Amino acid sequence: MDAIEKAIRNALEKGNADDRAFREKVYRSAFAALDRALQANPNVTVEVAIKRRKAVQAKIAEIESEYLPAVPGGTEQAQGGAPAIELSGNGGAAPVPSIAVGPDAPHSRVLPVVPDIMPDAVLPGSPADMSASAGVAAEVAPDRDERRIRGRRLPLTAIFLGVTLLAAVGIGLFFAMQTGVFKTQAQLDTAPPEAPPTVSGDDFTPPANSGSPQKPGAPDQSRDWINVFSPADASHVSAPSDAKADVMKDDTGSFLRIRSGTSGSAISFDVGQGILEKLAGKHAVFDIIARSEEGKETQISVDCNFGELGDCGRKRYAVGQQRNEYLFDVPFADKHPGAAGTIAINSDFDKQGKAVDIYEIRVSIAQ
Secondary structure (H helix, E strand, C coil), rough: HHHHHHHHHHHHCCHHHHHHHHHHHHHHHHHHHHHHHHHCCCCCEEEEEEEHHHHHHHHHHHHHCCCCCCCCCCCCCCCCCCCEEEECCEECCCCCCCCEECCCCCEEEECCCCCCCCCCCCCCCHHHHHHHHHHHHHHCCCCCCCCHHHHHHHHHHHHHHHHHHHHHHHHHHHHHHHCCCCHHHHHHHHHCCCCCCCECCCCCCCCCCCCCCCCCCCCCCCCCEEEEECCCCCCCCCCCCCCEEEEECCCCEEEEEEECCCCCCCEEEEEEEEHHHHHHEEEEEEEEEEECCCCEEEEEEEEEECHHHCCCCCCEEEEEECEEEEEEEEEEECCCCCCCEEEEEEEECCCCEEEEEEEEEEEEEEC
């Protein structure tokens, strides 16, 4: 999971994510944070800024699709036949998304198209404002003398045109200076390093030089990983009576196939006390390497209990048939753990008896 998606999901988990108005607030915060990061970085060109906004739009569309209801094939058709979600700024009010689906849509969740939700600012005194005021005045007290009307309108038109051109040139020069268009290569090379991304509440600052996100399932060799679970030693795995956990192997390697019971019970993986002692007072990243049972994509939920060091909250992931990495971060309290902790995984959030193959669970200390 890339930094942008992780930050948005963390913000959604701190409120009522089922409330569409709340989700829109989080998405707006994401766009606002992206704009602040772009303006603060003189190295970003206009083309790169546009690409990053499109990347955030795509990620928001992907996240929003998880909250959309199942759509039958005969649903009312949207204009153009494609699903769309509309988010617009309107002063202080926060409208909720509206969704429309074409008649050929399958009985499944739809992927919304999220437009750029940051509204264009209307400059005070712009031609739009002035023309609106002039229209009202003309309607209330029309001038009967056409010569006087023409005599007044011509100078005003010229003034409006001049102000508009000057404003456009000024905005263009300001944006060019902010994005570093006029800087030399030497000046760009000596720019100070960017601050690391941070997350606070429903707001976050994405990395300025994020580029393309790491592909899911690609291992991060730069981290020092600590093994929490591997199929070679399943003695620290606990399954309730109506759940199953079996060690299996195929051409992808060894794995533990877990299947939650109809009651929704989870399978627990021990996190040793020695591991928790290394993580105390630090920010850690957990990595669950897993895939769904062949032909049966599923949604899993993850809960943690680290005793005196806290927990990780409830995480939810859509797991496909390809082996992938599912990461989450945990800030640990600076205390001495009195015992081992646990990570509990429910293999099927919808309680349909689907299974998940767990290849490995590991953790590293965030730098």
